[in-house]
Amino acid sequence: xxxxxxxxxxxxxxxxxxxxxxxxxxxxxxxxxxxxxxxxxxxxxxxxxxxxxxxxxxxxxxxxxxxxxxxxxxxxxxxxxxxxxxxxxxxxxxxxxxxxxxxxxxxxxxxxxxxxxxxxxxxxxxxxxxxxxxxxxxxxxxxxxxxxxxxxxxxxxxxxxxxxxxxxxxxxxxxxxxxxxxxxxxxxxxxxxxxxxxxxxxxxxxxxxxxxxxxxxxxxxxxxxxxxxxxxxxxxxxxxxxxxxxxxxxxxxxxxxxxxxxxxxxxxxxxxxxxxxxxxxxxxxxxxxxxxxxxxxxxxxxx
Amino acid sequence: xxxxxxxxxxxxxxxxxxxxxxxxxxxxxxxxxxxxxxxxxxxxxxxxxxxxxxxxxxxxxxxxxxxxxxxxxxxxxxxxxxxxxxxxxxxxxxxxxxxxxxxxxxxxxxxxxxxxxxxxxxxxxxxxxxxxxxxxxxxxxxxxxxxxxxxxxxxxxxxxxxxxxxxxxxxxxxxxxxxxxxxxxxxxxxxxxxxxxxxxxxxxxxxxxxxxxxxxxxxxxxxxxxxxxxxxx
Ligand SMILES: Nc1ncnc2c1ncn2[C@@H]1O[C@H](COP(=O)(O)OP(=O)(O)OP(=O)(O)O)[C@@H](O)[C@H]1O
Ligand SMILES: [Mg+2]
Numbered sequence: 222x223x224x225x226x227x228x229x230x231x232x233x234x235x236x237x238x239x240x241x242x243x244x245x246x247x248x249x250x251x252x253x254x255x256x257x258x259x260x261x262x263x264x265x266x267x268x269x270x271x272x273x274x275x276x277x278x279x280x281x282x283x284x285x286x287x288x289x290x291x292x293x294x295x296x297x298x299x300x301x302x303x304x305x306x307x308x309x310x311x312x313x314x315x316x317x318x319x320x321x322x323x324x325x326x327x328x329x330x331x332x333x334x335x336x337x338x339x340x341x342x343x344x345x346x347x348x349x350x351x352x353x354x355x356x357x358x359x360x361x362x363x364x365x366x367x368x369x370x371x372x373x374x375x376x377x378x379x380x381x382x383x384x385x386x387x388x389x390x391x392x393x394x395x396x397x398x399x400x401x402x403x404x405x406x407x408x409x410x411x412x413x414x415x416x417x418x419x420x421x422x423x424x425x426x427x428x429x430x431x432x433x434x435x436x437x438x439x440x441x442x443x444x445x446x447x448x449x450x451x452x453x454x455x456x457x458x459x460x461x462x463x464x465x466x467x468x469x470x471x472x473x474x475x476x477x478x479x480x481x482x483x484x485x486x487x488x489x490x491x492x493x494x495x496x497x498x499x500x501x502x503x504x505x506x507x508x509x510x511x512x513x514x515x516x517x518x519x520x521x522x523x524x
Numbered sequence: 525x526x527x528x529x530x531x532x533x534x535x536x537x538x539x540x541x542x543x544x545x546x547x548x549x550x551x552x553x554x555x556x557x558x559x560x561x562x563x564x565x566x567x568x569x570x571x572x573x574x575x576x577x578x579x580x581x582x583x584x585x586x587x588x589x590x591x592x593x594x595x596x597x598x599x600x601x602x603x604x605x606x607x608x609x610x611x612x613x614x615x616x617x618x619x620x621x622x623x624x625x626x627x628x629x630x631x632x633x634x635x636x637x638x639x640x641x642x643x644x645x646x647x648x649x650x651x652x653x654x655x656x657x658x659x660x661x662x663x664x665x666x667x668x669x670x671x672x673x674x675x676x677x678x679x680x681x682x683x684x685x686x687x688x689x690x691x692x693x694x695x696x697x698x699x700x701x702x703x704x705x706x707x708x709x710x711x712x713x714x715x716x717x718x719x720x721x722x723x724x725x726x727x728x729x730x731x732x733x734x735x736x737x738x739x740x741x742x743x744x745x746x747x748x749x750x751x752x753x754x755x756x757x
Contacts, residue, residue, distance in 0.1 A: 226634060430620055431631075437578075438683070439607035440635035442600075 230448035234424055235455065241420040242456050245510070248416060249460025250467075252409035253506050255402040257468045257498040262399035264494040269391060272329060272487040273384055279365055280382040281305060281355040281372050285323070288352070290379045297353065301377030308375065309357060312368045316360045326351035333488050352379060410509060417456075417513045421449055425521040432522055446518040453510040461506035465499050529591060529687055529718045530554040530577055536585030537572050537742075546572040548742040549586065554720060556686075559713045561729050562722040563753055564739035570722035573739070574689050577720065578610060579603050591686055608636055611680030611688045611717075615695035617672045619664040625651065625675050626660035632679045646682055654678045654708055670701035674708065681712055688712060690721040694728055702728055729753040 235242055283302065284293030309315050327348040331339055339346055359365055369381055425432065435445050472495045481489040532552040538545040547569045554560055562570045575581045576588050579595045588595040591609050598606060619628050626647055633643045651660055654674040664672055673693060680688060690709065694702035706728050713719045723729060729736060729752060736751030737744060746755060 430618070434618060434620065434631065434679075435635045436604075437607065437612050438632040438636060438679070439604040439609075441604045444635060444637070 227447050227451060231451045231455070234428075234448050234452050237427060238420055238424055238452075241416065241423065242452070245413060245416045245420060245456045246460045246463070248409050248413040249457060249506055249510070250463040252406045252413055253461055253464030253502040254467045255406035255409065256505065257464055257502045258471070259399050259402040259406065260498040260501050261468070261472075261490050261494055262395050262402065264497065265490050266392065266395040266399065268490065269388070269395065269487055272333070273388055278384065279357045279359060279369060280384070281357065281378055282352040282380040282382065283354060284377050284379045285352045286349065288379050293377070293379050297377030297379075301375065302353075304375050305355060305372060305378065308371050309355065309368065312371060314359055314361070314364045314368045316358045318355050318357045321354045321356060323348045323351045323353055326354065413509060414513055417453065417510050418517055420452075421514055421517045422521070424449060424452070425518070436522070442522065445522050446515075449514050449518050449522075450511065453514040454507055457507040457510040461502050464502055464506070468495065468498055468502075527555050528553050528589065529556045529558075530720065531589040532573070532576075532586065533589070534586035535573075535576065535583045535588055537569070537576060537581065538584045544742070545584070546742050547576075547583070547739075550739070550742070550744055551586075552737060552744065552747075554718060556718055557713070557716050559710070559719045559732070559734040560721070561732075561734055561736045561751075561753075562720065562739065563724070563729060563736055564745075566724075567741075568739040569742040570739055571691055572742075574691050574720065574722055577687070577689060578612065579606060604636075608683060609686045611677075611683065611685040613673070613676050613680050613688070613690040613693045615692040617664075617669075617676045617696075619672060619675055619679075621664055623664075624660065625656060625662050625664070625667070628664065628675055629678045629682050632682055636683070638683075650678045650682045653681070653711075655704075668701070669697050670704060673697065673705055677705070677708060677712070681717070684715075684717075686718065688717050688719045690719065690723075692723055692725075693721065694723065694725050699727055703731070706732060726753040 283297035283305070284290065284295065286296045288296075309318050327339075327346070327350075330346065330351070338344075357368065359368075365383055369383060372378055373381060432445055472490070476489050477491070481491075530552065531554070532550050535547055535550045536545050537547040550569075550573065552573075562573060564570055572581070576583055576595070577590050579588075579590075579598065582596055590606065593602075593606060595606070620631065623631060629647050629650060630643045633646065638646075648657070648660065651657055654677050656671065656674050656678065659667070659671065664675065667675065673696075677693075688709070693709070694705055697705060702725060709719055709721065710732065733750045733752075736746065736748045736753070738746035738755075
């Protein structure tokens with residue numbers, strides 16, 4: 222009986238304010254899509270940082286057994302490593318550094334190409350084939366020559382990779398996409414909030430006689446507010462579903478079918494990251510319509 | 525206190541931004557089953573007193589007890605439960621124009637979650653009680669003013685409230701029609717419902733000879749057990 226009332230009110234409420242609800246759904250749809258896109262980009266740049274180091278980073282690869290670099294006689298010894306550490310500690314350009322073992326390097330490769338490639342008795346690559354390395358974070362990305370030249374000549378150092386020139390455009394793109402989509406999303410979310418607020422005001426006005434009588438005869442506040450809350454949830458669910466679908470299409474056609482197969486130097490966002498983005502918008506979307514509804518119904522439907 | 529359905533203890537009400545209080549130290553006891561007229565010139569505070577009983581507004585001084593509850597201490601979420609024990613009727617009927625007579629009455633039960641079976645049983649009974657049997661399918665605009673007020677009374681009474689509050693229920697009606705409405709309120713009062721009615725209507729008050737409380741500038745100036753509209757000569 223209660224449900225019947227709520228659903229009939231919901232239906233007539235949605236129909237009465239159809240154009241407003243469509244406006245809410247559309248703004249939510251676009252803002253949630255952008256928000257989700259930002260979440261995806263954020264995760265992609267996290268992946269990039271993990272694999273390639275961030276923009277402030279210089280990687281010092283140490284010699285390994287069978288190194289192709291003729292300067293490497295054999296695998297870097299502890300003593301040689303100690304020299305590198307001393308150089309890094311003594312250099313003012315270095316903010317911090319971490320050591321990456323052969324196993325850790327191998328784990329990354331497995332993640333990139335799939336662990337199953339390296340199963341079996343005679344795998345193409347083992348941890349022993351990976352170089353050890355130091356990942357140096359610079360204080361200032363422009364100040365790298367000192368440490369590079371200092372480490373370059375040390376024994377046991379095979380190669381120095383200074384990725385910040387190569388990576389700069391990638392990071393710039395990811396950052397631009399991330400902050401761009403979040404920035405636009407914020408504007409649209411403000412628009413969505415205002416639309417929700419207006420929709421409720423109109424609906425409360427249209428139903429003011431009913432509401433006055435409901436209050437008078439002792440209908441509970443929740444009962445009075447329920448149709449409004451349901452309307453908010455329904456529009457949010459539709460908006461989020463559309464955004465989720467669009468993000469899914471982007472993941473499939475944009476990332477999975479295009480980039481992921483051709484650009485292989487780092488892993489690309491996949492199902493797991495998509496799920497994270499979905500969770501974020503599935504929580505934020507309804508929250509953003511429900512919160513103003515709760516606040517405004519308290520105001521308009523004050524018992 | 526148990527027999528007092530409504531009890532005002534030195535109740536004052538000052539609306540924000542007004543210099544003079546609408547009610548000033550008003551003390552009233554109304555017992556279960558009483559019929560009480562609240563009279564006084566316009567602006568004397570009658571509607572304010574009724575609004576306090578409904579907890580539409582809160583007193584700024586003193587205590588209001590209704591149905592054993594101190595309304596100033598009553599939590600907001602308990603107010604609906606209080607109002608289910610009070611039926612309310614206004615001068616302007618306040619019917620929903622797009623619902624039939626039956627639907628208007630049923631609405632009051634629906635929104636407090638009564639079962640369909642009960643609604644189906646009680647609504648026709650109540651319409652019969654107020655003299656509207658056979659008119660359940662009419663729309664409000666197809667009824668006379670007196671009939672519309674009967675619908676409003678049916679809606680107020682359909683949940684068998686302990687208290688019936690009426691704010692100038694005959695204010696829009698001619699004397700004959702008013703007499704009919706008063707008869708109905710009297711009948712409802714005889715079922716044990718306490719009736720508190722604010723009115724300007726000399727005729728109505730003088731005819732019924734019930735308890736009369738007169739307000740003047742927010743103070744009780746008269747409380748006669750079987751009074752007339754004007755002070756007894
Ligand atoms: N919401 C309000 N805000 C401010 N002042 C108010 C409000 N409601 C009533 N008043 C004032 O309180 C006083 C009492 O008003 P109230 O409506 O109780 O009088 P009343 O006896 O019902 O008058 P009437 O017979 O005209 O209906 C008046 O001076 C009125 O102006
Ligand atoms: Mg009044």
